[in-house]
Amino acid sequence: xxxxxxxxxxxxxxxxxxxxxxxxxxxxxxxxxxxxxxxxxxxxxxxxxxxxxxxxxxxxxxxxxxxxxxxxxxxxxxxxxxxxxxxxxxxxxxxxxxxxxxxxxxxxxxxxxxxxxxxxxxxxxxxxxxxxxxxxxxxxxxxxxxxxxxxxxxxxxxxxxxxxxxxxxxxxxxxxxxxxxxxxxxxxxxxxxxxxxxxxxxxxxxxxxxxxxxxxxxxxxxxxxxxxxxxxxxxxxxxxxxxxxxxxxxxxxxxxxxxxxxxxxxxxxxxxxxxxxxxxxxxxxxxxxxxxxxxxxxxxxxxxxxxxxxxxxxxxxxxxxxxxxxxxxxxxxxxxxxxxxxxxxxxxx
Amino acid sequence: xxxxxxxxxxxxxxxxxxxxxxxxxxxxxxxxxxxxxxxxxxxxxxxxxxxxxxxxxxxxxxxxxxxxxxxxxxxxxxxxxxxxxxxxxxxxxxxxxxxxxxxxxxxxxxxxxxxxxxxxxxxxxxxxxxxxxxxxxxxxxxxxxxxxxxxxxxxxxxxxxxxxxxxxxxxxxxxxxxxxxxxxxxxxxxxxxxxxxxxxxxxxxxxxxxxxxxxxxxxxxxxxxxxxxxxxxxxxxxxxxxxxxxxxxxxxxxxxxxxxxxxxxxxxxxxxxxxxxxxxxxxxxxxxxxxxxxxxxxxxxxxxxxxxxxxxxxxxxxxxxxxxxxxxxxxxxxxxxxxxxxxxxxxxx
Numbered sequence: 001x002x003x004x005x006x007x008x009x010x011x012x013x014x015x016x017x018x019x020x021x022x023x024x025x026x027x028x029x030x031x032x033x034x035x036x037x038x039x040x041x042x043x044x045x046x047x048x049x050x051x052x053x054x055x056x057x058x059x060x061x062x063x064x065x066x067x068x069x070x071x072x073x074x075x076x077x078x079x080x081x082x083x084x085x086x087x088x089x090x091x092x093x094x095x096x097x098x099x100x101x102x103x104x105x106x107x108x109x110x111x112x113x114x115x116x117x118x119x120x121x122x123x124x125x126x127x128x129x130x131x132x133x134x135x136x137x138x139x140x141x142x143x144x145x146x147x148x149x150x151x152x153x154x155x156x157x158x159x160x161x162x163x164x165x166x167x168x169x170x171x172x173x174x175x176x177x178x179x180x181x182x183x184x185x186x187x188x189x190x191x192x193x194x195x196x197x198x199x200x201x202x203x204x205x206x207x208x209x210x211x212x213x214x215x216x217x218x219x220x221x222x223x224x225x226x227x228x229x230x231x232x233x234x235x236x237x238x239x240x241x242x243x244x245x246x247x248x249x250x251x252x253x254x255x256x257x258x259x260x261x262x263x264x265x266x267x268x269x270x271x272x273x274x275x276x277x278x279x280x281x282x283x284x285x286x287x288x289x290x291x292x293x294x295x296x297x298x299x300x301x302x303x304x305x306x307x308x309x310x311x312x313x314x315x316x317x318x319x320x321x322x323x324x325x326x327x328x329x330x331x332x333x334x335x336x337x338x339x340x341x342x343x344x345x346x347x348x349x
Numbered sequence: 350x351x352x353x354x355x356x357x358x359x360x361x362x363x364x365x366x367x368x369x370x371x372x373x374x375x376x377x378x379x380x381x382x383x384x385x386x387x388x389x390x391x392x393x394x395x396x397x398x399x400x401x402x403x404x405x406x407x408x409x410x411x412x413x414x415x416x417x418x419x420x421x422x423x424x425x426x427x428x429x430x431x432x433x434x435x436x437x438x439x440x441x442x443x444x445x446x447x448x449x450x451x452x453x454x455x456x457x458x459x460x461x462x463x464x465x466x467x468x469x470x471x472x473x474x475x476x477x478x479x480x481x482x483x484x485x486x487x488x489x490x491x492x493x494x495x496x497x498x499x500x501x502x503x504x505x506x507x508x509x510x511x512x513x514x515x516x517x518x519x520x521x522x523x524x525x526x527x528x529x530x531x532x533x534x535x536x537x538x539x540x541x542x543x544x545x546x547x548x549x550x551x552x553x554x555x556x557x558x559x560x561x562x563x564x565x566x567x568x569x570x571x572x573x574x575x576x577x578x579x580x581x582x583x584x585x586x587x588x589x590x591x592x593x594x595x596x597x598x599x600x601x602x603x604x605x606x607x608x609x610x611x612x613x614x615x616x617x618x619x620x621x622x623x624x625x626x627x628x629x630x631x632x633x634x635x636x637x638x639x640x641x642x643x644x645x646x647x648x649x650x651x652x653x654x655x656x657x658x659x660x661x662x663x664x665x666x667x668x669x670x671x672x673x674x675x676x677x678x679x680x681x682x683x684x685x686x687x688x689x690x691x692x693x694x695x696x697x698x
Binding site for chain 2: 106120131132136137223225
């Protein structure tokens with residue numbers, strides 16, 4: 001059995017309130033015919049503020065994919081190392097104990113990936129297995145947890161460092177004027193997390209019992225990137241909101257097989273915050289009171305949708321809440337594919 | 350114990366001989382001061398011909414990252430499905446038997462990745478685990494094999510489909526005039542492979558006994574991409590040639606721990622063909638006769654360096670050679686990081 005230890009979550013220095021973002025968009029697209037609708041939809045996101053790697057005025061002038069890739073790499077190198085060191089300490093491990101490093105990030109591209117930087121900068125063992133994941137978007141954090149868990153099941157010394165890093169603001173495309181582009185520009189936030197999955201029982205946290213993967217056929221258009229000269233352009237089909245009804249039975253099955261109870265009887269949830277509507281769909285289809293996903297709602301409000309980092313931010317909030325040893329929980333995230341990754345387990349902290 | 354079954358390898362329709370490539374470069378950069386040196390270095394690659402997804406005249410006019418991404422996706426969808434179907438048949442399995450799909454490709458970017466396309470197009474189970482790997486370059490094929498083997502060790506039904514797809518020609522940058530850009534433009538080829546790793550003993554092939562990962566510290570600059578408005582720009586430091594002397598002892602250790610013999614006593618090798626010089630370094634540091642890596646040399650000569658596809662092309666060539674059941678072999682590939690992934694095993698076909 002392996003355990004997700006206390007994550008370390010970091011945010012870049014610049015902040016923007018949702019009102020500032022609305023002002024920015026109104027200013028940039030003064031005569032856009034659907035701005036009033038966009039403003040209502042942005043208000044509906046229930047995002048209050050977000051952190052950005054650069055101030056919004058700088059981001060509004062697209063400096064090109066070449067320049068943005070340089071900014072991405074500079075910030076990524078710096079923040080990932082700091083987060084990783086703290087996460088390893090949180091897990092009560094030494095640098096030399098790590099056997100695999102996973103990096104999830106869909107908002108920039110580096111080759112060699114950040115896994116190489118982390119091995120060099122932290123001094124991880126030369127035999128460290130590298131698993132960089134760039135193409136799983138918002139589900140990548142949970143996918144990393146599940147693949148780390150697979151690896152940990154092979155050997156009780158297979159401790160895994162997972163670093164998730166998203167600078168969505170570097171994918172902000174000020175010339176994209178479709179409604180969904182406005183929404184994503186106001187929804188996604190920047191953040192970095194690091195978390196260790198210990199392959200043994202020697203730390204408290206979320207002890208994983210079982211994992212599951214789910215793919216929804218014929219839904220590649222729900223969440224996707226157009227890859228252009230100007231970098232990654234996020235596109236979203238509102239049909240994605242219908243996906244949770246198909247995932248919920250898979251979660252219930254996983255939960256019942258493991259604990260012989262429905263999700264509604266669980267003590268806690270670590271849900272990805274695709275957006276307010278996704279959380280509303282989750283509570284509806286799993287028959288939960290709305291406040292059962294309060295940590296996910298707080299994360300969304302205070303940081304926006306921070307993509308693959310979300311599950312770690314919500315996990316950290318569970319460490320700060322009043323869970324008891326033996327409490328039962330479900331972790332789940334959703335992303336392009338359409339893909340869901342789920343894990344059920346027990347609180348041991 | 351899991352077994353790599355007979356791969357299916359496909360090449361795109363356009364071909365270019367190395368003489369045609371030299372003529373092309375001379376024509377494009379008629380007054381380049383180091384063209385004579387470039388020609389000698391290109392001759393030294395010992396690449397005879399390569400396959401390209403588009404004719405070289407078309408590639409010489411850079412149509413932008415937006416357009417190239419469209420071409421990448423179109424060709425990737427078509428070729429990957431065809432290769433995957435044949436690989437599953439080669440393994441004696443049904444579509445419904447596949448539990449994980451890995452796609453390796455560093456020469457284009459899609460989100461959702463090709464893993465989603467393959468689940469849809471082949472009709473793989475909705476519970477299929479997806480593992481897209483974009484940032485491991487030439488080592489990704491061997492990394493995929495080793496991660497597939499990890500997954501297969503968990504359950505004898507954990508069969509894995511690995512699709513590797515490289516259209517290096519879509520990263521051809523006709524305006525890059527440094528020597529290493531000319532060399533890479535003449536070295537890398539396009540190809541697609543699919544291969545199934547069966548988690549049981551019910552098929553003949555390369556039965557994996559043990560795997561190992563190796564990272565060479567402070568070598569991120571050896572093999573890297575600059576990510577620009579025009580896409581991925583490959584850069585190579587000739588220091589990479591010195592890396593094999595550091596990897597060779599790791600291979601020897603893995604081999605000895607598994608078979609109590611040095612690599613030189615093995616019956617066969619499945620080596621990535623970084624280039625002629627890398628193969629020369631391998632035979633030197635592992636104390637092999639030059640003809641022991643003939644399948645890798647043939648692959649290099651007939652297809653160029655096809656990045657993450659190489660190990661599967663060389664594996665296929667081993668199926669066509671005269672190996673005997675029980676023969677002992679070593680598989681290894683090298684890529685950005687600098688990273689090496691290795692596996693030792695036994696021939697069972």
